[in-house]
Amino acid sequence: MSVGVAASAWEQRKLGELADSFSYGLNASATAYDGKNGYLRITDIDDSTRQFSKNDLTSPDADLSRCGDYRLSEGDIVFARTGASVGKTYIYQAKDGIAYFAGFLIRMRLKPDIDPCFVFQSTLGETYKRYVSITSQRSGQPGVNAEEYAECPVLMPLLTEQQAIGRFFSRLDSLITLHQRKQYLPFVR
Template sequence: MNNFKIPKIRFMNFNDKWKYKILGEISSSIEYGLNASAKDFDGIHKYLRITDIDDSSRLFLTDKLSSPDVNFTEENYENYKLQKNDLLFARTGASVGKTYLYRESDGEVYYAGFLIRARLHDSYDGNFVFQQTLTDKYKQFTEITSQRSGQPGINGKEYGNWKIGMTSYSEQSAIGSLFRTLDDLLASYKENLANYQSLKATMLSKMFPKVGQTVPEIRLEGFEGEWEEKKLGSLGSVAMNKRIFKDETSEYGDIPFYKIGTFGGTADSFITKEKFKEYKEKYPYPEIGDILISASGSIGRTVVYNGEDAYYQDSNIVWLKHDQQLDNSYLKQYYGIIKWSGIEGTTIKRLYNKNILETNIFLPPSVVEQRAIGTYFSNLDNLINSYQEKISHLETLKKKLLQDMFI
């Protein structure tokens, strides 16, 4: 077999053929970490454990660093201090295969015994090598290599035989820099997403009155007066679509039919246009803006009905048909914190009409204030959704580039 290859996508002006090298060839040493019991982080010395590497992205979580119960003034511990171009590999258990590339901005870091350090030669770009630990080929390598009769694991010698696509240092640097930029952008998006999600959770806890109170802790400017607690049954009634039987559905068709398993996702069942038109005209059907609720499974999940042609499974997907005393944008947010009557503290996995109608809700003095609160949280939701979409698109892009920019 020819050992020389080229990736599908590469930067202009790079023409070298790539070849495979093993980790042991491009590393000055492959060493095991320091066995010590971790104590509270002292703010000075950092001790990196196998649990300090994030499962979903393998991005290093600095705030999880802790300090070992050892005397760092002793000279031998310097052998376990990370430096530029150090790449760590998890060697055992469910974490086997996880990796971390040391960044100098992480400060002084020592690494634990369940981690293996490969100290790459200066002629190799650390981030270029690290990114290849995120590819499907690396995943396949760890899955095959870690197979044991007992707990899965990969030792230093086995990691040393991992094959890595290699090119000139200048091309390595260009590729490594691209992926570092993508990772930094992803980290920024995820931080913003977490901040907005945290803000929403905080405001949901403070912008509605707590039990025994008549005003919220935080209120939008220009509104005053005491809130009132009412039962949902005094404001409306539970509605649902007419029952559709299995023999009335098909795998393909005109109108998507959402069951509890596909609610909020992609329908896998359909009904005819004729049946949809007949039932929509004769029986209850949601109006634009109504908040559909899952009444079984993960109870209380919501979807806003926006006017699309769709049909919903009776009794499992319902909505509150109400008058002008309620604003739907407010109701949607309240559903996020509501405590359904009769099911709190139980193992019940169904929301019956009685549970909904007997549930209490706090209402401000005017629908105008309801609408203002609903708008405030809708804007937060739009920001959260925007960052979730950015993250999804960027992760998709990175996955494609990981597949096509390495051999």
């Protein structure tokens, strides 16, 4: 007697197979926030929530009319490529406003048939952390380049399952963040 399988088999893929491109960030200094154009740097990605921290917004000190290649689009995932933050990830959402990504970050733009939330959630798991830990070992400062990120393995279900899992974990992350914010609000009588 055989038991039916409710879900499809997951397939091991590499991040590079899921991406349209990997790009290095803009090499420009940060300047005072111009009120419109954000500049996402490694330090602007909150360590616990992985969201764009708006505490100390800056703008890139560059001619932005020539920097369109560095402007983030919905669903882009960025990776920290060097130092103590190597492996830290962030997924861009339009609610974060116009943002350009800085030089110590690598942007992965996914193919249209891949769910960005699912892939982002995969970068929060142990398999990804192990891969980054092993790959980033250098004689000097730890680092992972775009070619190495492209080789990172990830288990992938069908698109409908990716979307359901990605939405579930995104909602869970939002609830956790909301709960954490409530914990740190001062008690008001």
